[in-house]
Amino acid sequence: MKEDTLSDVDTKSENYVPGHTTVQEALGYINAHLPDLKVKLLSSKRGEILVEHSIKGEVLTRLKEEGFDHFAALSCIDMIDDDRIQLVYHVWSYGSKGHILVKTELPRKDPSTDTVYRIYRPAITYEREIKEMFGVDFPGNPRLTQFILEDWEGPPPMLKDFDTEAYAVEHFGIARRDLPSKPPQPKKGGES
Amino acid sequence: MDDFRSTEIIFGPQHPGIHGNFAMRLELEGDMVRRARLVPGYLHRAFEKLMERRTWHQNIALVPRICVPDPDVNEAAYSMAIENIMGLEVPRRGNYIRSIVLELSRLAAHLMGLGGLGGAIGLYTLPMWTNGERDYVLDLFEALTGGRVYHMYTWPGGVRWDMPENWPRKALKVMDHIEAQLPSYYSLFFESKVTDARLKGLAPITTSWAVEHGVTGPNLRATGLEVDLRRDDPYAAYEELDFDVITLKQGDGMARALVRWYEVGQSIRIIRDAIEKMPGGPVIAKTPPPLAFMVPPGDHYAHVESSKGEYGYYVISKGGKYPYRVHVRGPSFTHGIDVLEKMLVNQELADVALITGGLDVCPPDIDR
Incomplete structure (x- = not known):
């Protein structure tokens, strides 16, 4: 992977112009181009779009073209009851000051979806964390290397069915029931 | 031959120039960084x-611990997300007190951050002074909330209790004191030839690159883009308070430091304004007691402008006593x-601490 550095930044020519498409207009635009999507206006400044994960890249590219160029976050939620993993892409427009949540779902078994880091650069780190904590694979992301968990061999720990106590017993030999119910009391007497 | 030209050093977590608990693996050629990898x-x-x-x-007792220097944004964003899902309306007085607490927190964090920059340059007077002033702000927090560093004062629905009667007077006195000190910080730090040589033109970024x-946050405003969530997506009482969004054009280390210095002045202005306009009434909405507190199913992403940038909480409830999932988006x-790994390339080793400090990176919010 070639290192792109600050030397590539041209500090002389600055031409950033924020886009002014509002949330409502952006949702209308998305709906007109991809009519099968479920779009919902939550308030004048917030909207959400439910997409199939295979076309989320297309939706995000369009949103970015419409001025939603700040990638605020990528959240991952383990919907264990529905046997699904949900990904929520949060994008924000500096021009119209609106927030759109793009939600997509993956099967819980071997979840995998294409990276969006070429559209929104900050996603590179969010995807790296989600790969480790939820086990979601993002083909195309060059930085899915070890992030926070060192020498981790257990299942992804943020999944709802990860049993923290069983893991602690197995790896550290201590269970909650072994812990004293009361903290040890200081000894009475003349010890100093 | 290439192998003999470069050296890899591990910078941190035990290093006087590192900002918190993380490490960097730096690949050096002589004094120049050619590749940086962050290890959180x-x-x-x-x-x-x-x-x-x-x-x-x-x-509420957990979230402030996510960011040590600026803890109150966590409580506020977490509470705002819950309030939005529940449809809770925070009383006006509660919102005003929240704004004061958030600005005090920003003030303390900026003072600490600027002090850290002084330390990275070798100008040790500045951290002594700014951390001394920060201590007066912590005294105010102690008088208001009972805690110095972590306050656990902002709750879903408002703030936990009203201000003590003489607290606003004390707060104004501290504000007068800090404001009187600001010019001497300016001449000590920003008029110093060393600061000029070290910070001017250091790792400049443009708005497009930054976006x-x-x-x-301040790092983006230092490139000239006038954005601030306090004004763009108002929360607490910011809609009714007077302040300017500080922007500078250069986007270099000096601009990043100066934006923070000017924002200290703006925080003082907001706190004075809020105390002056403080409405009466309750400080917290009527909510069920904590053990019977239920949040209906729903989700909301609440974000606030912290001293370091956008702080967001995406809270998902499936109904019941516990959150189903909380995702914290910290600016660091x-x-x-990613940003730091790019900004460090082709910089001198001596500037690594200065660039990291200038971005005001706070590793605890990466780790969480």
Whole structure:
């Protein structure tokens, strides 16, 4: 992977112009181009779009073209009851000051979806964390290397069915029931 | 031959120039950094996992610990997300007090951050002074909330109790004192030839690059983009308070430091304005007691402008006593990994601490 550095930044020519498409207009635009999507206006400044994960890249590219160029976050939620993993892409427009949540779902078994880091650069780190904590694979992301968990061999720990106590017993030999119910009391007497 | 030209050093977590608990693997050619890789995880406490097993109110004790220098934004964003899902209206007085607390927190964080920059340059008088002033702000927090560093004062629905009667007078006195000190910080730090030589032109970034890479807060305003969530997506009482959004054009180390220095002045202005306009009435909405507190199913992403950038909480409830999932978006998650890895390349080793400090990276919010 070639290192792109600050030397590539041209500090002389600055031409950033924020886009002014509002949330409502952006949702209308998305709906007109991809009519099968479920779009919902939550308030004048917030909207959400439910997409199939295979076309989320297309939706995000369009949103970015419409001025939603700040990638605020990528959240991952383990919907264990529905046997699904949900990904929520949060994008924000500096021009119209609106927030759109793009939600997509993956099967819980071997979840995998294409990276969006070429559209929104900050996603590179969010995807790296989600790969480790939820086990979601993002083909195309060059930085899915070890992030926070060192020498981790257990299942992804943020999944709802990860049993923290069983893991602690197995790896550290201590269970909650072994812990004293009361903290040890200081000894009475003349010890100093 | 290439192998003999470069050296890899591990910078941190035990290093006087590192900002918190993370490390950097730097590949050097002579004094120049050619490749940087950030190593977080030294302070991972699995807060997001812990929060799923604690009641909505127990989590108030956890969230401020995510960012040590600027803890109140966590309580505020977490509470705002819950309030939005529940449809709770915070009383006006509660919102005003929240704004004061958030600005005090920003003030303390900026003072500490500027002091850190002084330390990285070798100008040790500045951290002594600014941390001394920060201590007066911590005294104010202690008088208001009972805690110096972590306050657990902002609750879903408002703030936990009203200000003590003489607290506003004390706060104004501290504000007068800090404001009187600001010119001497300016001449000590910004008029120093060393600061000029070290910070001017240091790792400049443009607005497009910053937006592309997810840079937010003072670092983005230092490139000339006038954005501030306090004004763009108003929360607490900011809509009714007077302040200017500080922007500078250069986008270099000096601009990043100056934006913070000017913002200290703006925070003082906001606190005075809020105390002056303080409405009467209750400070917290009527809510069920903590153990019977239930949040209906729903989700909301609440974000606030912290001293370091955008701080967001995405809270998901499936109904009941516990959150189903809480995702914390800290500004350092982008600033401290991807952005820093790029900004450090082709910089001198001596500037590494200065660039990291200038971005005001706070590793605990990467780790969480």
